[in-house]
Amino acid sequence: xxxxxxxxxxxxxxxxxxxxxxxxxxxxxxxxxxxxxxxxxxxxxxxxxxxxxxxxxxxxxxxxxxxxxxxxxxxxxxxxxxxxxxxxxxxxxxxxxxxxxxxxxxxxxxxxxxxxxxxxxxxxxxxxxxxxxxxxxxxxxxxxxxxxxxxxxxxxxxxxxxxxxxxxxxxxxxxxxxxxxxxxxxxxxxxxxxxxxxxxxxxxxxxxxxxxxxxxxxxxxxxxxxxxxxxxxxxxxxxxxxxxxxxxxxxxxxxxxxxxxxxxxxxxxxxxxxxxxxxxxxxxxxxxxxxxxxxxxxxxxxxxxxxxxxxxxxxxxxxxxxxxxxxxxxxxxxxxxxxxxxxxxxxxxxxxxxxxxxxxxxxxxxxxxxxxxxxxxxxxxxxxxxxxxxxxxxxxxxxxxx
Amino acid sequence: xxxxxxxxxxxxxxxxxxxxxxxxxxxxxxxxxxxxxxxxxxxxxxxxxxxxxxxxxxxxxxxxxxxxxxxxxxxxxxxxxxxxxxxxxxxxxxxxxxxxxxxxxxxxxxxxxxxxxxxxxxxxxxxxxxxxxxxxxxxxxxxxxxxxxxxxxxxxxxxxxxxxxxxxxxxxxxxxxxxxxxxxxxxxxxxxxxxxxxxxxxxxxxxxxxxxxxxxxxxxxxxxxxxxxxxxxxxxxxxxxxxxxxxxxxxxxxxxxxxxxxxxxxxxxxxxxxxxxxxxxxxxxxxxxxxxxxxxxxxxxxxxxxxxxxxxxxxxxxxxxxxxxxxxxxxxxxxxxxxxxxxxxxxxxxxxxxxxxxxxxxxxxxxxxxxxxxxxxxxxxxxxxxxxxxxxxxxxxxxxxx
Numbered sequence: 001x002x003x004x005x006x007x008x009x010x011x012x013x014x015x016x017x018x019x020x021x022x023x024x025x026x027x028x029x030x031x032x033x034x035x036x037x038x039x040x041x042x043x044x045x046x047x048x049x050x051x052x053x054x055x056x057x058x059x060x061x062x063x064x065x066x067x068x069x070x071x072x073x074x075x076x077x078x079x080x081x082x083x084x085x086x087x088x089x090x091x092x093x094x095x096x097x098x099x100x101x102x103x104x105x106x107x108x109x110x111x112x113x114x115x116x117x118x119x120x121x122x123x124x125x126x127x128x129x130x131x132x133x134x135x136x137x138x139x140x141x142x143x144x145x146x147x148x149x150x151x152x153x154x155x156x157x158x159x160x161x162x163x164x165x166x167x168x169x170x171x172x173x174x175x176x177x178x179x180x181x182x183x184x185x186x187x188x189x190x191x192x193x194x195x196x197x198x199x200x201x202x203x204x205x206x207x208x209x210x211x212x213x214x215x216x217x218x219x220x221x222x223x224x225x226x227x228x229x230x231x232x233x234x235x236x237x238x239x240x241x242x243x244x245x246x247x248x249x250x251x252x253x254x255x256x257x258x259x260x261x262x263x264x265x266x267x268x269x270x271x272x273x274x275x276x277x278x279x280x281x282x283x284x285x286x287x288x289x290x291x292x293x294x295x296x297x298x299x300x301x302x303x304x305x306x307x308x309x310x311x312x313x314x315x316x317x318x319x320x321x322x323x324x325x326x327x328x329x330x331x332x333x334x335x336x337x338x339x340x341x342x343x344x345x346x347x348x349x350x351x352x353x354x355x356x357x358x359x360x361x362x363x364x365x366x367x368x369x370x371x372x373x374x375x376x377x378x379x380x381x382x383x384x385x386x387x388x389x390x391x392x393x394x395x396x397x398x399x400x401x402x
Numbered sequence: 403x404x405x406x407x408x409x410x411x412x413x414x415x416x417x418x419x420x421x422x423x424x425x426x427x428x429x430x431x432x433x434x435x436x437x438x439x440x441x442x443x444x445x446x447x448x449x450x451x452x453x454x455x456x457x458x459x460x461x462x463x464x465x466x467x468x469x470x471x472x473x474x475x476x477x478x479x480x481x482x483x484x485x486x487x488x489x490x491x492x493x494x495x496x497x498x499x500x501x502x503x504x505x506x507x508x509x510x511x512x513x514x515x516x517x518x519x520x521x522x523x524x525x526x527x528x529x530x531x532x533x534x535x536x537x538x539x540x541x542x543x544x545x546x547x548x549x550x551x552x553x554x555x556x557x558x559x560x561x562x563x564x565x566x567x568x569x570x571x572x573x574x575x576x577x578x579x580x581x582x583x584x585x586x587x588x589x590x591x592x593x594x595x596x597x598x599x600x601x602x603x604x605x606x607x608x609x610x611x612x613x614x615x616x617x618x619x620x621x622x623x624x625x626x627x628x629x630x631x632x633x634x635x636x637x638x639x640x641x642x643x644x645x646x647x648x649x650x651x652x653x654x655x656x657x658x659x660x661x662x663x664x665x666x667x668x669x670x671x672x673x674x675x676x677x678x679x680x681x682x683x684x685x686x687x688x689x690x691x692x693x694x695x696x697x698x699x700x701x702x703x704x705x706x707x708x709x710x711x712x713x714x715x716x717x718x719x720x721x722x723x724x725x726x727x728x729x730x731x732x733x734x735x736x737x738x739x740x741x742x743x744x745x746x747x748x749x750x751x752x753x754x755x756x757x758x759x760x761x762x763x764x765x766x767x768x769x770x771x772x773x774x775x776x777x778x779x780x781x782x783x784x785x786x787x788x789x790x791x792x793x794x795x796x797x798x799x800x801x802x803x804x
Binding site: 007011054359360361375377379381385387388391392398399401402 | 432433435436437438440461465466467468469470471472473474475485486489490492495630742744745747748749750751752772773776777781782
């Protein structure tokens with residue numbers, strides 16, 4: 001596989017142009033019946049349809065045909081980082097999801113409160129799905145644990161879920177989960193799977209020793225298991241590989257976290273598309289590239305609520321004129337994956353995508369939807385190539401070779 | 403990345419069939435307005451359209467989506483050599499462009515005459531764009547420089563541009579440019595960027611020492627800078643990897659040079675499509691594969707002259723019956739990249755391509771143009787796979803595996 005970033009480092013040029021990457025999470029969908037329309041095709045989207053008539057449409061494959069991505073790989077692909085090369089551990093994703101600013105010396109861990117019986121065996125792997133109200137104070141207690149030479153953070157996430165971060169030089173993340181994935185047995189010890197991670201395993205063991213003492217009277221949450229132990233991945237910064245100064249406008253912390261992983265600046269997005277568009281306008285002159293994230297198409301898809309996903313797409317459509325009023329040199333509308341209401345989950349289906357710029361080979365599309373994208377000028381392409389197209393359309397890539 | 407040539411070496415067979423690869427340089431274009439036609443779609447091309455009805459159409463991606471290729475990478479891709487693996491340096495391309503027959507022990511350099519002031523600083527990086535008439539005799543003087551153990555060639559190109567070739571065993575091309583890219587400073591010394599290129603750097607230094615003495619009274623061209631110092635790339639010969647005896651018919655030296663890089667035979671093409679077609683006929687029995695290059699679609703695109711590009715495509719169309727009269731088993735019509743008049747430059751847009759043979763899965767196309775190519779049977783494909791299709795359609799590839 002060719003190294004795309006070796007190429008973009010060589011070819012990048014700064015012509016002052018502006019690119020907006022508008023990601024509607026889980027945008028792609030499915031018709032409920034043969035002959036039916038998808039969510040996007042069902043929605044009334046006069047603004048997106050008007051853009052489609054001056055755009056190139058296509059379908060983006062997030063990872064590989066048939067592979068359903070999580071949010072992490074889905075976004076890394078859109079940002080042009082091969083999601084099969086750059087991997088984001090569960091603990092890291094959980095930390096990103098609560099806006100925890102991971103540093104280069106951090107190991108992040110997803111914790112689950114659990115219930116131990118008198119014999120020390122796990123009787124409930126989720127501590128009776130303890131309420132957030134009850135769990136949060138336990139996290140505060142654990143946050144006070146001291147381990148010499150290590151900075152330690154414990155943060156509540158939701159119900160029985162928490163995030164633990166160890167910060168110290170020389171920590172590696174190759175330590176096995178301590179959740180045995182069944183009840184009636186004791187939790188596992190943290191075991192290093194390679195020599196470089198022995199220190200992390202030792203720290204985790206000491207952390208669990210103290211936690212067991214602190215939580216002993218807090219049944220059903222009288223202990224915890226550790227999962228997805230991992231370092232922050234080493235990802236070359238977006239600005240270095242593409243030569244664009246980039247900012248993220250995302251309402252949900254997870255997506256700010258993903259943008260932070262590639263070293264975008266994180267702007268205060270407010271709580272809605274309206275505030276996102278306002279902040280886009282306010283910051284227009286300060287950046288070359290804007291990642292704008294819209295969550296609700298995915299949420300509605302996950303809920304299997306076709307009518308709501310349609311309504312959310314229409315809400316997105318209504319924001320288009322505000323973005324176009326800023327006259328971006330290149331606008332891309334896409335998703336990180338499909339989330340068909342019919343499946344109530346992320347899926348592998350390729351994602352409707354549109355590039356709007358002055359250098360489009362207008363493909364005769366009349367509306368933005370899966371069927372027209374399949375016939376569009378971009379064809380079917382790998383998500384990790386989208387940034388190349390974005391930069392090309394914005395005039396930000398020199399010719400390759402003479 | 404799979405090694406295509408390992409496969410073609412294994413599967414090639416000689417069934418005596420004939421293939422013509424007709425490359426219309428910069429063929430792909432753009433509509434000027436949404437809903438408009440491209441140059442190719444605007445041209446009246448009855449012959450190409452008739453072929454399209456017995457062909458498979460598609461769009462070729464020269465390098466990667468969004469990557470605009472120069473002529474070198476564009477043609478290497480069409481010849482089936484991965485343009486990200488085989489790189490052609492500036493000096494090599496410049497030497498190819500004047501029909502210089504580079505050998506395996508050659509290092510080629512692009513030279514620029516420059517003006518040095520009394521302090522030895524560069525006051526003009528292009529020697530006042532000295533005329534070719536004035537520059538050519540200077541090149542003849544430099545061509546007489548003697549360096550022990552090295553054969554040396556200096557050739558005038560155009561105005562302030564020249565080519566220098568060092569020929570000796572053990573020369574490598576990893577030497578930095580001596581052009582400081584600004585005025586008011588002295589030219590740089592040639593510095594080897596790796597140990598194996600020290601000899602080349604030493605030869606370059608001695609060459610510049612003598613050149614400074616020879617040119618000292620020739621202001622404004624009283625010195626020169628060296629750029630794009632590089633060896634001829636090691637490219638496996640076309641005949642060895644594909645099993646076809648191949649000939650090139652190109653009016654412009656650059657394209658003869660690119661064909662020479664992959665060890666095609668270079669035939670005298672004359673000065674027009676007419677003479678190219680005559681020579682094609684004369685040499686028909688002597689070769690299996692013919693690369694026929696038509697330059698003017700690119701030139702018109704670079705000039706932004708839509709009407710002229712249309713006219714040049716129509717000129718190409720008129721030559722089709724002469725080629726078809728020879729009854730090639732496979733004819734391919736394509737380009738090395740797009741050169742949209744709208745952009746007045748090479749671009750990344752995929753290139754309209756057509757394969758004509760008896761084994762086509764006729765795709766219902768009615769005319770040769772970008773939109774029909776987008777819907778065609780070849781789909782969107784990487785240029786480096788085109789030779790596989792050419793050989794397959796000509797019956798020149800065995801089955802892979804039992």
